[in-house]
Amino acid sequence: MHTRAPVVVGRDEELRVLDRVLADAGVHRGGAVFLVGEPGIGKTRLARFAAGAAFDRGMRVLRGRGSTIGPIVPFRPLAEALMSLLRAGDGLDLRELGPYQPALGRLAPEWSPDGGPEEPRPAHSVLVLAEAVLRLLALVGRTQPSLVVLEDLHDADAETLAVVDYLVDNLDQAPAALLVTTRADPGPALDVIRSAAQRQAGVLMELRRLDERQVSRMVALCLEAEDHEVPAEVVRRLWADSAGNPFVVEEMVHGLVNGGLLVRGPAGWQVLGELRIDVPSALVRSIAHRTDRLGPQGREVLSVAAVLGHRFPLSVLRRVTGLDDRALLSHLHAGVAAQLVTPDEPVPDWYAFRHPLTAEALLAQIPPPHRAELARRTADAVQRLHPELPGEWCALVASLRLDAGQTAEAGALLAEAGRRALADGAAGSAVRLLDHAHRLLASEVDVAVRADVLDSLLPALAEAGQFERAFALVDAVTELAAAGLGRVRRAELHTKLAQVANTAGRWTDGMAHVETARALLGADATDEHTARLDAVAAFLTLNLEVPDRIASAEFLARRAADAAKRVPLPEVGCETWQLLGVLARERDLDEAAECFSRARALADEHGLPIQRAYAVIRQAGLDWLAEGKAVELAEAREEALLIGAVSVAYNVDAILGLDAVLRGQYAAAAERLPRVIADTRRLQLRNLTLYGLMARATAAAHQGRRAEMDAAIEEFDEVGGVGSQERPLCFGLARAFCALLEEDRVTAGHDLARAIAYEAETPTVYHLSGRHGLLLLLEAVSGALDLDGYLAVTRSSAARMRWNRVFAQFALAVLLGRLGREAEAAQAVRAAREAAAIHPLARHLGLRLVAEAAVADGWGEPVAWLRGAEEYFHQAGQAAVASACRGLLRQVGASVPQRRTGSDQVPRELRALGVTVREFEVFRLLAGRLGNKAIATRLHISPRTVEKHVASLITKTAQPDRESLSAFAASLGPADRP
CATH class of the missing domain: 1.10.8 (Helicase, Ruva Protein; domain 3)
Structure with missing residues (x-):
């Protein structure tokens, strides 16, 4: 008799919830269930029931546990759950995951594109990995929905909890269910679960005791x-x-x-x-009684197993006990018969205690000296079996050394485990491991060892966003100095603190650490020190409010690149050459291209795939800015996909979205940009989200959709766009163009002035906010710019970027025409139109403005230009600009296209009220609360005519007065059009 209940008792409501969640997963309405309770309350029993029910439904069951053989092993529960897909041998084509496939290599090396762990994998954020897991579940769900069971997450690492938190928020349309079990003990796991339940992202079931x-x-x-x-x-x-x-x-x-x-x-x-x-002594005595019946050797086997943890491998037991396979398996089978242990289902040659309380009860029987001896012997055995201590073994041996009282050895191993976790992108686990090592080694005489731990802990804290804790470690550096740490090693720690400050955006503090490091090094500075210090100083200087910051940053970056070449430090070299390329972009496009080429060559030579991807995209981005070429960008995106550089791929997607906008391909932009914004927002790639929102605002602005533009910019500000490099573009590339499509040059001028002011506050690397393009044309037309002023601005290579070149050449044409140099002006118009061949809005808006100047100054072919512009803007539904073109044509006595029959431009509800095309043109401008004179100027009609149209509109729309009519006009957006 097994004296175990064969069915679940007293959990009817829980069983109903589990059944419902499994059913929903089968129809792509995934969800999460959290089982929380004390040890022994029945969490595992319910999880087994859910797994059986899922199997009966034809679902795939993926199981992993948080309780493992060692502490704080990043992603262990997830890796264990997903590894079953490999063992099943279903032949999933992971290439369908695109750039997310390499991220899964952190869970299973076999899933890396190269098929193994030999090549270094790119560092991915935890959110990228979480998205990869989500997409993997969607891929698996094409043939079978799945149930992912993650048990005992109370001791799980921070990264696993982050993935779980992400999954529960995004399973709603996935063919998968997630079941999590954890103890009710306060801690990070319970915090994540309660937070998810509060936002209704999962069902929390706290298991009660039986009545x-x-x-x-x-x-x-x-x-x-x-x-x-x-x-x-x-x-x-x-x-x-x-x-x-x-x-x-x-x-x-x-x-x-x-x-x-x-x-x-x-x-x-x-x-x-x-x-x-x-x-509970009965429980301890019960387990003691059963282990006694196994004999001394059997009891020793289970004691070693309990020292290892809830789960244990046969290889280690064999090494510690000295038993052969036959004897060892005999004792374990006896343990299975005594209902103490059970074969561990997911992993062959592993066993587990039937319940964590069993292991705890066994440990309670072992005297402390014997337990310490067992821990030491077990640690020795593991190190003999796995000399390099790969994966979880490092953390396990650290734990065993700590139990054995070997503090120094434990601290060194914890530090190594922390460094590995940081290299694998598990910053939260790295901080916990390294911080533990730092505390353990605080009394060590060898200050060099303590300095090494600090050297790793500082960047780990920065990666985890715990900047204040990192800066607090300045005191630890001071203590090490008092304990005799050398000047050079202290300087290296201050360099790390400077890098943390750069990441945190504390530029002044960072420069203070740079100066401290330089003073400590003095004449002992090597090329390696110079390269690292100058590299971080260059980035810090670029953000300081000092007059010569660009020149100073460039000087430091060049010196860092030279030193990095001599050492060599290829990663520092790649970083600094790319910075030099960005800095050179405004001055000399060819020089910028050369810098990016050098960064790419370095990455190729030293096998740095991520650095190469960034160099390639920056080169492609430069070609796009210079000549509007998008082919190289698409190729760079494909290269990024191959190595799993997700953020690089989204970077290209965002640029291609803006490219579609500037080419007037608004449907393509409308398809790409929302996806970019949603994905980057979910992955917390804030800068790319901001770029996408700026591009969406620009798309709305270039179609004259002010309400949509304002909504996009409002969202941009909410995401954190204030102070970003994209903010100037929201005014110079979006708002100013929207105002020009409304024929409101005053507002456009104000928007451009704000763009330039923001650009001065936060230097941009985009150079498309108008200073080198649109502003030149508007100032040339208004007479605020002369040829000398034009030449001063266009000496910058930014004016030769294709988008800017359109407006710069149109501006030159206006200035030359005003000086009577008609042939040169005509050539400038031809050059502008050639540059604008891929930018229809820029071409026709430029022609409309140049034609106005040409009419005034008597040169060029303004009638032909105006006819082309009028046709374009009429077809685009931009009534104000089309009307302005017709007004200018009337002014020069040219025939004007009759557009009054174009009632399709009038919204259905206004057509039903009898509103004419001309009245609708006035109606649209009323939305801006403009007076009769301003409307008349824009439509090139008399104020008296405007007054008649307003009166007619008030009557037809049954509005009480002009103010109400203006509010009504403002309430109608693009969606109200036919």
Whole structure:
């Protein structure tokens, strides 16, 4: 008799919820369930039921546990769950995951594109990995929905919890369900679960203890009897002493039966002698009794297993105990028969205790000296089996050394495990490991070892965003100095602090650490020190408000690049040459291209795929800015996809979205940009989200959709766009163009002035906000710019970027025409139109403005230019500009296209009221609360005519007055059009 209940008792509501969630996953309405409760309350039992129910539904079951052989092993539960896909051998084509496939290599090296761990994998954020897992589940779900069971997450690493948090928020349209079990102990896991439940991203079920009736039913099931066949005194005592904990109930029933206190008789079960049950000592005694029956060797085997943890591998047990396979398996099979251990289902040649309390009870029986000796022997055995301590073994041996009292060894291993976690992108785990090592080694005499731990802890804290904790470690550096740490090593730590400050945006503090490091190094500075210090100083200087910051940053970056070449430090070289390329972009496009080419060559030479991807995209981006070429960008995107550089790929997607806008391909932009914005927002790639929102605002602005533009810019500000490099573009590339399409040059001028002011506050690397393009044309037309001023601005290579070149050449044409140099002006117009061949809005808006100047100054072909512009803007539904073109044509006596029949431009509801095309042109401008004179100027009609149209509109729309009519006009957006 196994004295285990064969069915789940007292969990009817939980079973209904689990069944519903599994059913929803089958129809792509994924969800999450969290089972929370004390040890032994039945979480694992319910998880097994859910797995069985999912299997019966034809679902794939993926299982992993947080309780592992060592502490703080990043992603272990996820890796264990997903590895079953490899063992199943279903031949999933992971190439369909695109750039997300390499991220999965952190969970299973076999999933890397190269098929193994030999090549270095690119560092991915935890959110990228979480998105990769989500997409993998979607891929698996094409043939089978899945249930992912992650058990015992109370001790899980921060990265696993981050992935879980991400999944529960994004499973709603996935063919997968997630089941998480954890203890009710306060901690990060419970915080994540409660937060998810509060935002209704999952169902939280806190398992309660069984009541007396349920305990009675459970005891009967354990004894394979009917309820009335179990003595009432046994039920009452078990319910009282177990406190309704199902595991404890089963253990006590087992103890009563095995101890001969509860026996089956002719009339059913009966008690022999006095009923004695003590809890929790009864549990300990029950397990001790069962282990005693296994003999000394069997007890030793399970003691070593308990030292390892809830789960344990046979290889280590074999090495520590010295038993051969036959003897070892014999003892383990006896443990299985005694219901103490069980084969671990997901992993071959591993076993696990049936319940964590079993391992804890075994440990409680081992005297501390013997436990320390077992920990030492086990650590030695693991290191002999796995000399390099790959993966989880490093953290395990660190834990064992700590239990053995070997503090220095434990600290060194924790530090190594932390460095590995940081290299793998698990910053949260890295901080915990390295911080523990830092505290353990605080009293070590060897200050060099402590300095090495600090050297790794500082960047880990920066990656985890714990900047204040990182800066607080300045005191630790001071203590090391007092303990005799050399000047050079202290300088290296201050360099790390400067890098942390740069990441945190604390430029002044960062420069202070740079100066401290330089002073400490003095004449002892090597090329490696110079390269690292100058590189971080260059980035810090670029953000300081000093007059010569661009020149100073460039000087430092060049010196860093030269030193990095001599050492060599290829990563520093790639970083600085790319910075030099960005700095050179405004001055000399060819020089910028050369810098990016050098960065790419370095990355190729030293096998740095991520640095190469960034160099390629920057070169392609430069070609796009210079000549509007998008082919190289698309190729750079494909290269990024191949190595899993997700952020690089999204960077290209965002640029291609803006490219579509500037080419007038608004449908393509409308398809690409929302996806970019949603994905980058989910992955917390804030800068790319801002770029996407700026591009969406520009798309709306270039179509004259002010309400949509304003909404996009409002969202841009909410995401954190204030102070970003994209903010000037929101005014110079979006708002100013929207104002020009409304024929409101005053507002356009104000928007451009704000763009330039923002650009001065936060230097941009985009150079498309108008200073080198659109502003030149508007100032040339208004007479605020002369040829000398034009030449001063256009000396910058930014004016030769294709988008800017369109307006710069149009501006030159206006200036030359005004000086009577008609042939040169005509050539400038031809050059502008050639540059604008791929930018229809820029071409026709430029022609409309140049034609106005040409009419005034008597040169060029303004009639032809205006006819082309009028046709374009009429077809685009930009009534104000089309009307202005017709007004200018009337002014020069040219025939004007009759557009009054174009009632399709008038919204349906206004057409039904009898509003004419001309009245609608006035109506649209009323939305801006403009006066009659301003409207007349824009439409090139008389103020008296405007007054008549306004009066007619008030009557037709049944508005009480002009103010109400203006509000009504403002309420109609692009969506109200036919």
